Amino acid sequence: MKQRFDAIILGAGQAGPPLAGRLTQAGWKVALVERKLFGGTCVNVGCTPTKALVASAHAAHLARRGGDFGVVSSGPVRMDMAAVKARKDKIVAKSRNGVEGWLRKMEGCTVFTGTASFTAANEVRVGEEFLEADHIFVNVGARPFVPPAKEMPGTDSVPFLTSSTILELDELPKHLVVVGGSYIGLEFAQMYRRFGAEVTVVERKDRLVPHEDEDVSAAVLDVLEAEGIQVRLDACCIALSKRGDEVVVGVECVAGHPEVVGSHVLLGIGRVPNTDDLGLAHAGVTTDEHGFIVVDDQLRTNVPGIWAMGDCNGRGAFTHTSYNDFEIVAANLLDADPRRVSDRIQVHALYIDPPLAQIGMTEAEVRASGKPALMGTRPMTKVGRAVEKGETKGFMKVLVDAETKMILGASILGTGGDEAIHCILTAMYARQPASLIQRSVHIHPTVAELIPTVFGDLKPMS
Ligand SMILES: Cc1cc2nc3c(=O)[nH]c(=O)nc-3n(C[C@H](O)[C@H](O)[C@H](O)COP(=O)(O)OP(=O)(O)OC[C@H]3O[C@@H](n4cnc5c(N)ncnc54)[C@H](O)[C@@H]3O)c2cc1C
Numbered sequence: 001m002k003q004r005f006d007a008i009i010l011g012a013g014q015a016g017p018p019l020a021g022r023l024t025q026a027g028w029k030v031a032l033v034e035r036k037l038f039g040g041t042c043v044n045v046g047c048t049p050t051k052a053l054v055a056s057a058h059a060a061h062l063a064r065r066g067g068d069f070g071v072v073s074s075g076p077v078r079m080d081m082a083a084v085k086a087r088k089d090k091i092v093a094k095s096r097n098g099v100e101g102w103l104r105k106m107e108g109c110t111v112f113t114g115t116a117s118f119t120a121a122n123e124v125r126v127g128e129e130f131l132e133a134d135h136i137f138v139n140v141g142a143r144p145f146v147p148p149a150k151e152m153p154g155t156d157s158v159p160f161l162t163s164s165t166i167l168e169l170d171e172l173p174k175h176l177v178v179v180g181g182s183y184i185g186l187e188f189a190q191m192y193r194r195f196g197a198e199v200t201v202v203e204r205k206d207r208l209v210p211h212e213d214e215d216v217s218a219a220v221l222d223v224l225e226a227e228g229i230q231v232r233l234d235a236c237c238i239a240l241s242k243r244g245d246e247v248v249v250g251v252e253c254v255a256g257h258p259e260v261v262g263s264h265v266l267l268g269i270g271r272v273p274n275t276d277d278l279g280l281a282h283a284g285v286t287t288d289e290h291g292f293i294v295v296d297d298q299l300r301t302n303v304p305g306i307w308a309m310g311d312c313n314g315r316g317a318f319t320h321t322s323y324n325d326f327e328i329v330a331a332n333l334l335d336a337d338p339r340r341v342s343d344r345i346q347v348h349a350l351y352i353d354p355p356l357a358q359i360g361m362t363e364a365e366v367r368a369s370g371k372p373a374l375m376g377t378r379p380m381t382k383v384g385r386a387v388e389k390g391e392t393k394g395f396m397k398v399l400v401d402a403e404t405k406m407i408l409g410a411s412i413l414g415t416g417g418d419e420a421i422h423c424i425l426t427a428m429y430a431r432q433p434a435s436l437i438q439r440s441v442h443i444h445p446t447v448a449e450l451i452p453t454v455f456g457d458l459k460p461m462s
């Protein structure tokens with residue numbers, strides 16, 4: 001049966017549902033197709049469950065450090081992993097049900113469950129249903145990358161965890177080997193160490209979080225090693241094999257033992273877009289060599305009437321970038337407001353403890369640009385609030401254009417840094433010079449309080 005709509009939205013991730021809300025409010029007849037879990041990655045297997053687990057891990061860490069604060073408790077801290085999982089599941093379910101309930105009750109929106117694929121540029125098939133519209137919005141997200149056995153021997157025969165399947169564990173692995181030392185790998189590594197597992201991180205580059213500045217990578221390594229996490233860098237030719245009940249990760253490192261033996265292995269080595277089974281060829285939509293849908297600055301594909309939003313377009317890989325994609329599309333279509341992806345300042349955080357927040361350009365990017373620049377840094381040991389909280393690991397770094405005095409970027413690795421950095425971000429969006437922040441009087445005692453001081457003590461970058 002063929003049904004006609006004004007718009008079809010593929011995927012109920014971070015961009016699709018709010019777009020359905022805006023379009024239906026504008027009187028459009030909308031079909032929304034979701035094949036699995038409403039709310040997509042962030043709600044079900046991404047931000048929400050991981051940050052709930054990070055909170056349990058933080059509680060365990062603080063409980064172990066109770067003595068530092070004069071808290072007396074009897075006996076060692078133990079985890080009830082079933083309770084940790086139940087807490088996480090409850091938070092996730094509330095969020096997922098909220099999104100699903102909202103969509104199903106939305107006037108003007110018809111929800112279809114199943115896998116959608118294009119049959120033509122204006123037509124999509126879901127099971128036996130054919131849906132037709134002149135506007136189609138693709139928000140299909142991404143999934144964990146699992147290399148084929150010819151690239152990583154053992155992936156076809158040895159059990160391994162991904163960032164999705166590890167969320168189903170309700171027992172503590174004896175020794176978790178994490179392959180990939182970046183956002184996914186490090187959040188799980190620290191969390192499981194704090195739950196009480198032995199943890200080894202295996203990263204093929206010569207430093208952790210290789211997209212970040214070298215000083216950030218070094219400080220993150222210090223944080224993790226101080227908690228007893230083993231880290232193997234420069235690991236090449238990674239292979240999985242089984243030895244009895246144990247999993248062996250062959251690492252062939254430049255130095256060190258050629259194998260890491262653990263009870264469980266997690267692959268956190270990137271994500272691939274869900275575009276391979278979408279029938280994009282039937283619509284004539286162009287993808288790049290990694291499968292990301294190619295879009296312009298206003299998220300239009302090469303086919304008129306088809307847009308791509310969120311992780312599947314390769315222009316961002318975060319919840320906030322996917323949601324911003326919705327805002328850009330809605331503003332252009334409904335508000336005659338020509339918002340663009342290039343208006344967006346790149347921002348992200350890594351939720352280890354202390355968190356790392358990064359906005360705008362990194363120091364390496366500023367150096368590569370050749371711009372004359374000023375830099376200010378302060379260790380977290382100089383932040384009164386961090387000292388009072390007993391959490392002094394990390395540092396702040398700000399980068400300023402030497403000629404225009406405009407802020408180029410900032411990184412904060414430190415307690416509260418993920419919140420405090422937003423005062424810098426707001427000044428960047430307001431296109432205000434560094435002196436605006438330098439002259440701002442911030443509340444004492446906060447982590448943000450030191451930011452004006454850092455901007456007041458800028459030095460030319462050598
Ligand atoms: C472990 C982990 C932790 C993360 N933590 C953070 C964080 O702290 N902060 C942050 O900003 N980002 C985080 N992210 C990234 C964030 O989750 C994603 O960037 C975000 O969810 C992407 O949203 P999206 O709208 O592009 O797609 P998704 O949320 O992935 O939604 C896509 C939806 O489309 C559906 N779908 C796919 N194909 C089809 C089809 N053919 N037919 C019908 N439906 C289909 C899927 O089932 C899914 O529901 C994390 C990711 C992971 C994996």
Ligand SMILES: NC(=O)c1ccc[n+]([C@@H]2O[C@H](COP(=O)([O-])OP(=O)(O)OC[C@H]3O[C@@H](n4cnc5c(N)ncnc54)[C@H](O)[C@@H]3O)[C@@H](O)[C@H]2O)c1
Binds near residue numbers: 179182209317
């Ligand atoms: N806090 C957050 O916002 C957050 C948290 C988790 C995930 N995410 C999102 O999920 C995406 C994917 O995260 P990710 O950490 O999986 O990917 P990533 O691309 O950021 O990092 C993958 C890491 O694995 C390493 N690697 C790749 N192949 C390897 C191999 N064969 N052996 C050993 N190491 C290997 C890479 O060098 C890199 O360090 C991120 O881009 C991010 O947008 C965000």
